[in-house]
Amino acid sequence: MSVFPKDFLWGAATASYQVEGGHDADGKGLSNWDLFSHLPGTTYQGTNGDVAVDHYHRFREDVALMAELGMQTYRFSISWPRLLPQGRGEVNEAGIRFYSELIDELLKHNIKPMITLYHWDLPQALQEQFGGWESREIVDAFDEYARLCYQRFGDRVELWSTFNETIVFIGMGYMTGAHPPRLTDPKKGIQACHHVFLANARAVKSFREMGIDGQIGFVNVLQPNDPISDSPQDRRACEIAEGIFTHWLYDPVLKGEYPAELLAMAQQAFGVPYFVPGDEELLKQNIVDFIGLNYYKREMVAHNDDVDGYAINTSGQKGSGRELGFKGLFKLVRNPNGVYTDWDWEVYPQGLTDAIGRIVKRYGNIPLYITENGLGAKDPIVDGEVRDQPRIDYLRDHIQAIGAAIEQGADVRGYYPWSFIDLLSWLNGYQKQYGFVYVDHNDSLARKKKQSFGWYQRVIATNGEQL
């Protein structure tokens, strides 16, 4: 018998900028990524999402493939500037129509939509008007956008999440400078992160006030941290890293407060986050219904006495994920015994069971969805077939890791591998593939099922029994 509950949801995920294309179609406004990806030296060989895999124009064909795969749910994000070209105010009805038709098409095939409101594509107008996430004004703007989405789609969509991976768009946007707005300013970053938590709380509040029949959650990446050695210094370094990478990002949305020790450290070092009266209540009173957990890898931690700064990159490779650290506190290091992908990410399925266990231990048995998990690789084409056995192995081991967590009592309700289709990797172009469906960039973006497609089809059909 399957360890997965009968109503467990099997799906897959994508995000607007990575699949849609149609960057200026039908009245869509400019996003921060539309601008950033066209600046020299920002992305792999200058790749951008102008066309991406043209999901904007081909969504019916894509949904047909999702249905053939047997997907029961689909996680996608809404492009804020497609609905509100200037970020606020005038609504682009063509943008509403696109998502509305996508939702109807999914429902027609019995696929439950899960909407992410913010997967990093900010209306550039808001960046220019008041500095985007740096300003408190973003909280009202985000609430206006969220309310518009609830109003137009809330009758048909039950599963919502406000944000995707704060650590990435804030950490890379404001600490390492690898994402827009390209800053290396921890003070601004910590305050911007505070505005994300406030915006989340306001959007959760509106969701409930508007009586939307569904659940609203927050999606975070979770990379469990383990110390590289048993020394007290490395263990302490690991505690701090875990505090920053996990507790700082989960506590405000699940407990309505920051971890006290780290809050004191941040305020002493940088004078932020800066609270105004009302912030604390807002956070406390608007706890999310579930957590969406994205899991790819674990990161080992060592005490850091040598590498200077906070954007330190101990890997030397762009996008390895080992860019953030703090002199005197910690750095992220390679596991000498680990198995790594071509992009230097540790393959460690046990880490997913650990990640779920750590969430349950700290926050209780809250509902969880695994909202991303997958292997980024260059898939070989043999005799015209896309052979992605390493992806099958990766996903199988991670599904088993989820099964183990469920057996230990965790309330995991669904699984969304990243990604449904090969899409744009923010900094790695189209060469880092994750999908069940291959897209031929030399043949007018034709779709082709990979080896993993048939495999996942069986997994879903047997509710995870046949892996």
Ligand code: BG6
């Ligand atoms: C997650 C993001 O961080 O990782 C996705 O939510 C992203 O949008 C995925 O594509 C994989 O990252 P990368 O860098 O391999 O594309």
